[in-house]
Amino acid sequence: MSTDNLPEVPQVPEEPIARRGMFGASGTGDTSGYGGLVVRRKPELSTPRPYGGYFDTVADELDRALGGRFSDAVERVVVDRGELTFHVRRERLVEVAQALRDDPGLRFELSLGVSGVHYPHLEGEELRAVIHLCSITHNRRLRLEVSCPDADPHIPSTVPVYPTHDWHERETWDFFGIIFDGHPALTRIMMPDDWDGHPQRKDYPLGGIPVEYRGAEIPAPDQRRSYS
């Protein structure tokens, strides 16, 4: 059979598969579970201007404070659920943090610490350090996100700018293995000093043992059926 007369179907780039499973698919009528349902991962968000609210002001002021090199330091801006996130290039993090803290138009005086997230599927940016900032002067909030690859888990320390990050960076090192270069004493804080591995990473098992309850065996939490 010739295929010449068929219309050309444009190739739609498909997002990578987030998970396969029996339940949880949307957009198809097949809920039997036999269709081999897959859920595709959402693409990484990037919000174009205008961001809305005070978010544009923050971006403009930061651009001015950095001498017009905003797009050089901030790879991506995301506005999601009413929150502003700057994805900052790691080598520019300290400079950006310093500007955010000291510039009169920005004045993010209060940092609420560093949190880590591990995305094993994002190649080259597996480990993320997430910093939440708060400006008391302007009553604004801002999130900084810095990524580093698993193979080179280094992020410059922001302790000189925000001394409160001391324990927070130690915690993120302890749990995710992100090395904060320049930290005064990057040691474990929650886990014992001689602990192996970084427990909050996705490749670190939760552990646990099966428990017997009324004659039935309940598997360990990470062995139980998952619908995700």
Place this chain on the structure above:
Amino acid sequence: MSAPYEEATEGTVYTVSGNDWTELIETLSGQQDEKLVINMGPQHPSTHGVLRLILNLDGETVTEARTVIGYLHTGIEKNMEFRTWTQGTTFVTRMDYLAPIFNETAYCMGVEKLLGITDRIPERAQAIRVMMMELTRISSHMVAIGTFGMELGATTPFLFGAREREMVLDVMEYITGLRMNMAYVRPGGVSVDLPAGAVDKVGELLKVMPGRIEDLRKMLDANPVYLARTKDVAYLDLTGCMALGVTGPMLRAAGLPWDLRKSQPYCGYETYEFDVPTEKTGDVYGRYLVRMAEMEESLKIIEQALDRLSGPLKGGRVMVDDKKIGWPAQLALGPDGMGNSPDHIAHIMSGSMEALIHHFKLVTEGFRVPAGQAYASVESPRGELGAHVVSDGGTRPYRVHFRDPSFTNLQSMPATCEGGMVADVISAVASIDPVMGGVDR
């Protein structure tokens, strides 16, 4: 007892326990060495649970102070990644165990933000949350002030504090079924509406509590011994607070009226009338005064919330009106404790097959939360309690991180203690009011 310790690189190690103190003093009396390194904790009555302090002393002056934490780390954040979003409340409630409702509310606000249902939470549920949070604030401050008194050597404040806290916990038990760790606030609302008689119970507490706070004030406000131990002790000014990320009563005692309930209101706090108490002293006594005044303000808020709950908001919903998220049933007290109500069980077991399937799906599988991240914060008794919640679109949290105020505020311990007397370390740590369950999570 003194003994050369093989692993000690310098100096002599003295291990003191029980009744050896006289012996130790005799041993030490001939010594010329004034420098001492003292290990305090992790098991010590005045270190608030399992906090370990290492103090370098020159005579009685602290030259260096270091904190060791992590003894109570239970992996709550990791465990949550293996449970449904609703089950998460059972974990977070155990973090800062003196203020469980705040943990739950911060977490649920984060989940609701991700779900995009923040504006759809019923007003009655919000008012109940506010009332419960303020009740918890009183019980938490009562423990803070009570244990503080005991650590300074006065047992009466502790008895007062424990008694008043128990009054609040009785009300909590009446409403939620549990004194602590109640997992009462759920994504979408609260687990159960106020039972009959709850309004009267809270009303009773509102009548008694002002007098009790007054009693505590009469005992401590102008007590010369108390003043000597707290005034100008463990000073931390506004600059220090900002740099170290200190929030809560410590920050307000340094003079900044920063309170999220006023500056970035949530749960409808903007509709309540209350003041943010501040002090300018930045010392332990200032923090005590702020906590006392906050309890009085909390009473005002509870009164307003109670008026609404028994008036305009009477009989409203307490769970979001979305059948795919809201728990299908109210809880009820059964023979084996709080559980699904008998009516609901009868309905799903012998009434409606669809209801059974719905219940089963929602309870075992849970609901899906759209991918993304959100940060929600509340003003807990100790400062800004923030929840950084990340979802990958599944039925389980991808990552939940708590910015616990105890953890951050505890960092200021060396700043407030170094250069002071060793006896003041106790009041300094107590005035931070750290709860190790929240610090270590």
